[in-house]
Amino acid sequence: xxxxxxxxxxxxxxxxxxxxxxxxxxxxxxxxxxxxxxxxxxxxxxxxxxxxxxxxxxxxxxxxxxxxxxxxxxxxxxxxxxxxxxxxxxxxxxxxxxxxxxxxxxxxxxxxxxxxxxxxxxxxxxxxxxxxxxxxxxxxxxxxxxxxxxxxxxxxxxxxxxxxxxxxxxxxxxxxxxxxxxxxxxxxxxxxxxxxxxxxxxxxxxxxxxxxxxxxxxxxxxxxxxxxxxxxxxxxxxxxxxxxxxxxxxxxxxxxxxxxxxxxxxxxxxxxxxxxxxxxxxxxxxxxxxxxxxxxxxxxxxxxxxxxxxxxxxxxxxxxxxxxxxxxxxxxxxxxxxxxxxxxxxxxxxxxxxxxxxxxxxxxxxxxxxxxxxxxxxxxxxxxxxxxxxxxxx
Amino acid sequence: xxxxxxxxxxxxxxxxxxxxxxxxxxxxxxxxxxxxxxxxxxxxxxxxxxxxxxxxxxxxxxxxxxxxxxxxxxxxxxxxxxxxxxxxxxxxxxxxxxxxxxxxxxxxxxxxxxxxxxxxxxxxxxxxxxxxxxxxxxxxxxxxxxxxxxxxxxxxxxxxxxxxxxxxxxxxxxxxxxxxxxxxxxxxxxxxxxxxxxxxxxxxxxxxxxxxxxxxxxxxxxxxxxxxxxxxxxxxxxxxxxxxxxxxxxxxxxxxxxxxxxxxxxxxxxxxxxxxxxxxxxxxxxxxxxxxxxxxxxxxxxxxxxxxxxxxxxxxxxxxxxxxxxxxxxxxxxxxxxxxxxxx
Numbered sequence: 001x002x003x004x005x006x007x008x009x010x011x012x013x014x015x016x017x018x019x020x021x022x023x024x025x026x027x028x029x030x031x032x033x034x035x036x037x038x039x040x041x042x043x044x045x046x047x048x049x050x051x052x053x054x055x056x057x058x059x060x061x062x063x064x065x066x067x068x069x070x071x072x073x074x075x076x077x078x079x080x081x082x083x084x085x086x087x088x089x090x091x092x093x094x095x096x097x098x099x100x101x102x103x104x105x106x107x108x109x110x111x112x113x114x115x116x117x118x119x120x121x122x123x124x125x126x127x128x129x130x131x132x133x134x135x136x137x138x139x140x141x142x143x144x145x146x147x148x149x150x151x152x153x154x155x156x157x158x159x160x161x162x163x164x165x166x167x168x169x170x171x172x173x174x175x176x177x178x179x180x181x182x183x184x185x186x187x188x189x190x191x192x193x194x195x196x197x198x199x200x201x202x203x204x205x206x207x208x209x210x211x212x213x214x215x216x217x218x219x220x221x222x223x224x225x226x227x228x229x230x231x232x233x234x235x236x237x238x239x240x241x242x243x244x245x246x247x248x249x250x251x252x253x254x255x256x257x258x259x260x261x262x263x264x265x266x267x268x269x270x271x272x273x274x275x276x277x278x279x280x281x282x283x284x285x286x287x288x289x290x291x292x293x294x295x296x297x298x299x300x301x302x303x304x305x306x307x308x309x310x311x312x313x314x315x316x317x318x319x320x321x322x323x324x325x326x327x328x329x330x331x332x333x334x335x336x337x338x339x340x341x342x343x344x345x346x347x348x349x350x351x352x353x354x355x356x357x358x359x360x361x362x363x364x365x366x367x368x369x370x371x372x373x374x375x376x377x378x379x380x381x382x383x384x385x386x387x388x389x390x391x392x393x394x
Numbered sequence: 395x396x397x398x399x400x401x402x403x404x405x406x407x408x409x410x411x412x413x414x415x416x417x418x419x420x421x422x423x424x425x426x427x428x429x430x431x432x433x434x435x436x437x438x439x440x441x442x443x444x445x446x447x448x449x450x451x452x453x454x455x456x457x458x459x460x461x462x463x464x465x466x467x468x469x470x471x472x473x474x475x476x477x478x479x480x481x482x483x484x485x486x487x488x489x490x491x492x493x494x495x496x497x498x499x500x501x502x503x504x505x506x507x508x509x510x511x512x513x514x515x516x517x518x519x520x521x522x523x524x525x526x527x528x529x530x531x532x533x534x535x536x537x538x539x540x541x542x543x544x545x546x547x548x549x550x551x552x553x554x555x556x557x558x559x560x561x562x563x564x565x566x567x568x569x570x571x572x573x574x575x576x577x578x579x580x581x582x583x584x585x586x587x588x589x590x591x592x593x594x595x596x597x598x599x600x601x602x603x604x605x606x607x608x609x610x611x612x613x614x615x616x617x618x619x620x621x622x623x624x625x626x627x628x629x630x631x632x633x634x635x636x637x638x639x640x641x642x643x644x645x646x647x648x649x650x651x652x653x654x655x656x657x658x659x660x661x662x663x664x665x666x667x668x669x670x671x672x673x674x675x676x677x678x679x680x681x682x683x684x685x686x687x688x689x690x691x692x693x694x695x696x697x698x699x700x701x702x703x704x705x706x707x708x709x710x711x712x713x714x715x716x717x718x719x720x721x722x723x724x725x726x727x728x729x730x731x732x733x734x735x736x737x738x
Contacts, residue, residue: 012425036642040534166451173708193680197683197701200708204646206424207637207674211707216412217683218701230535230640238637243411244548259535 126336152183440512
């Protein structure tokens with residue numbers, strides 16, 4: 001028995017040593033809203049993030065071990081849960097950095113309460129609130145999704161160019177919804193548009209007839225829905241379609257989903273962050289090869305967020321959190337050799353070979369001084385019951 | 395706008411389309427859920443927090459069965475297949491509820507646990523049930539209604555009547571109100587006229603006395619769960635046909651349902667129905683913007699320029715709870731004298 005134990009112990013020890021010598025495991029956090037208002041969009045987003053990890057591991061060019069993803073559910077709307085999950089990742093799982101979180105309200109809470117005190121980098125694929133730009137983040141927070149401070153004006157100028165000069169506006173009563181609505185309404189009114197009624201709606205309500213009744217009282221036949229496709233926004237559209245309150249809709253990126261396009265008539269349109277066509281096609285192909293739905297909202301941004309973490313670690317020459325922070329901007333922005341989605345292996349090799357890299361990735365990543373992607377937007381119109389790209393707005 | 399400045403018919407059509415019809419169907423859906431809560435409360439003596447998620451479970455069964463039926467072509471034109479799937483789903487739902495009773499609630503009944511223990515147990519059942527639904531069907535929202543969506547749409551109504559304001563009547567609204575009416579009549583007949591119903595009422599009024607007079611408590615409990623299965627499955631399906639299915643939304647339906655039950659008087663079936671309609675109508679009536687309505691009714695000189703909205707729609711969640719607080723302050727037992735269980 002004793003000898004058996006000894007053998008086992010010896011075996012385990014040698015196995016551990018073997019792993020150690022061939023490269024340890026490096027943890028990276030994936031903090032996303034697997035349940036809650038964003039749950040219908042998370043599949044492709046998580047797929048994108050994990051695809052970047054799979055690619056880096058498969059290439060064998062990442063120098064500091066096998067990357068292991070530690071997943072945490074941020075539930076999107078409950079900052080307490082997001083904070084607890086982030087703390088756990090940092091203290092228990094010793095992650096080198098965090099990809100996430102998703103929703104703007106949660107993200108702000110995680111930045112202030114976790115990232116800054118602990119000194120850990122987080123790169124969000126989808127927190128788009130303009131408020132996050134001005135939040136004191138100590139340089140620990142980055143995002144691969146552009147701020148709604150850009151999306152609002154883009155939506156407004158498309159609306160005006162389509163001749164939609166008056167509309168009612170409803171927004172999800174969240175940091176995301178409010179931020180986007182403010183940016184949109186300011187730009188829309190400045191461009192000569194009239195907002196007949198502007199009202200927030202709470203998500204996950206049992207019934208939206210009251211909201212729609214009030215919105216329709218302003219008299220416009222167009223409704224801008226700046227909310228979430230899986231919860232409040234869906235309810236608003238269903239109630240509006242039932243009562244015939246509105247005929248045309250304008251959507252923010254949170255509404256671009258087949259749930260939405262299946263419920264409204266052709267001609268309604270919306271915007272979502274999207275790379276230019278060549279990059280977009282490349283991403284869809286890379287994603288499809290990895291069994292990920294590349295057309296999913298923020299799936300490309302999720303891939304890029306995770307890729308940036310891995311590249312920054314390679315460039316930092318370690319998994320040290322502060323060293324990673326110092327490298328994120330360097331690998332994301334020019335100058336350097338450009339590499340796109342699907343080229344992570346090459347990219348990693350260039351970095352370890354001492355070549356500078358300008359990561360282009362799936363979305364054409366270029367971060368501004370605040371760590372937010374500049375981004376471009378696709379104008380998507382419902383044609384034949386599905387959202388179809390009409391134009392890319394830079 | 396017609397030259398006639400006062401236009402009662404259009405004003406009425408407007409109100410019907412945006413306020414009365416939606417409130418009527420929402421109220422009916424709440425009423426069915428509230429009846430299930432009130433039944434559990436009067437017989438099993440705890441507030442069933444698992445109600446919302448149970449509705450999701452029942453609806454899930456309906457979705458699974460109806461999609462199978464559609465794939466086999468077992469449909470009837472004009473009738474949502476979901477309705478045809480209800481009887482099968484009812485069997486599954488009954489088995490699920492009885493199993494949960496056997497695994498969870500029976501133990502606490504046997505040891506005569508306090509009402510709060512039953513509540514806590516039901517919260518556990520709530521999470522398990524919600525988890526199962528998400529596991530099987532996923533967390534995303536989906537629509538499962540087929541067949542004709544409208545009995546008549548706004549456009550058809552306008553073309554037919556020539557009115558400026560249209561009214562739409564959805565198939566799901568019509569079904570909701572009709573089925574709710576049938577079910578409620580059945581429940582009252584059952585409770586008032588049948589032997590089992592009388593036994594249930596006796597058990598609810600005075601448990602000890604009922605046991606002495608030879609009523610089988612296990613049978614009463616089983617019948618209660620069967621009724622709960624009936625109301626839960628149908629309420630969930632009607633709600634889903636009307637507004638779409640999403641597990642999270644069903645989970646949160648619990649709040650307006652509880653508000654209805656308590657406003658009406660917990661343990662009182664008629665109170666549950668009245669409470670449900672009160673909650674539904676007050677939410678929509680108080681937050682409606684009456685601008686267009688008043689423009690139809692008032693002479694030109696008095697036309698309002700503002701939206702004429704009593705309370706912003708942002709606050710509509712608060713409305714049912716304000717009503718709840720007021721009712722509890724003035725009449726703690728609810729509008730229709732419910733009962734308050736006191737643990738011995």
